[in-house]
Amino acid sequence: MKQTILTAKQSELLEKLIVKYGQIVASEQIYGEAADTWDRRQAKKLVTKLVSNGWLIRIKRGLYAISDFSNRGFLSLSPYIVANLLVKDSYVSFESALSYHGMFDQLTDKVISISKNRYKTVQLDSTEYSFVNVKDQFFFGWREAPIDNKVTRIATAEKALIDIIHFHKSKYAVDVVIEKLQEHRSSLNMEKLCEDVSKMSTTTIKIFGFMLDLLGIGSERLYTLVRSGRGTHWMLAGDKKFNAKWRLYYDEYFSKYQSSGENP
Numbered sequence: 001m002k003q004t005i006l007t008a009k010q011s012e013l014l015e016k017l018i019v020k021y022g023q024i025v026a027s028e029q030i031y032g033e034a035a036d037t038w039d040r041r042q043a044k045k046l047v048t049k050l051v052s053n054g055w056l057i058r059i060k061r062g063l064y065a066i067s068d069f070s071n072r073g074f075l076s077l078s079p080y081i082v083a084n085l086l087v088k089d090s091y092v093s094f095e096s097a098l099s100y101h102g103m104f105d106q107l108t109d110k111v112i113s114i115s116k117n118r119y120k121t122v123q124l125d126s127t128e129y130s131f132v133n134v135k136d137q138f139f140f141g142w143r144e145a146p147i148d149n150k151v152t153r154i155a156t157a158e159k160a161l162i163d164i165i166h167f168h169k170s171k172y173a174v175d176v177v178i179e180k181l182q183e184h185r186s187s188l189n190m191e192k193l194c195e196d197v198s199k200m201s202t203t204t205i206k207i208f209g210f211m212l213d214l215l216g217i218g219s220e221r222l223y224t225l226v227r228s229g230r231g232t233h234w235m236l237a238g239d240k241k242f243n244a245k246w247r248l249y250y251d252e253y254f255s256k257y258q259s260s261g262e263n264p
Helices: 008-021 027-034 040-052 079-086 094-100 157-167 171-183 190-197 202-214 220-226 252-257
Strands: 024-026 056-060 063-066 090-092 110-115 122-124 127-133 142-147 150-155 241-243 248-250
Touching (some): 008 024, 008 063, 056 122, 079 090, 079 150, 171 202, 190 220, 202 248, 202 252
Antiparallel strands (some): 056 063
16 A cells, blocks of 8 residues: 655654755755665665655656645645746746736646756646747846745746747737737836847847837837848738838738727
């Protein structure tokens, strides 16, 4: 029969680890604290048993979270913290970052981060963690955020919107970003948004310029970056409606956002 109740020594070990290291522990820290009672081979087997019984939750190789004693097997850490633990050089972005900033209220079981390193998609509890590997030039626009007495990296609201367009370009993505620009224009830093957009690709610059025009928000800073270019770009593959100012093909669907007096 599967043993799910901690022995006194196992309980003491986990309590010592929490006091000394907190809820997140590395393999070597476990082995070090266990050394007085178990040799290394026994300690490794113990870790395997504690994981199997739900007292330890494996975050990644060599890194574990100690379960809440009152809710064994449940990862009580914030998903924002877990994402940064999985990949150190990363920051949470996209819809999860918007949710942190109070701009996205739909429930999501996915946390997507921008990362300097490639990393596999991971499922922990009911949450999926995935990472978009980017060049160093695009790894910016994040802030350190204190959550549950820990610190993690989360994109600014402006950079989260940019990342959605630049890395996950789709009709849904454009629709979400236009909607958020429209709903939160008074709280977003438009000057900072344009500054950050200017560091992205020409296509992304044009898409944001086009979206700002639709909503009647100043796009002059972005237009100066592309006005002399004669190249043509597509918001999405197959788009057929053409905007002469931005030399951008777009979907007629987005004309519904057109601000009075604007002519896409």
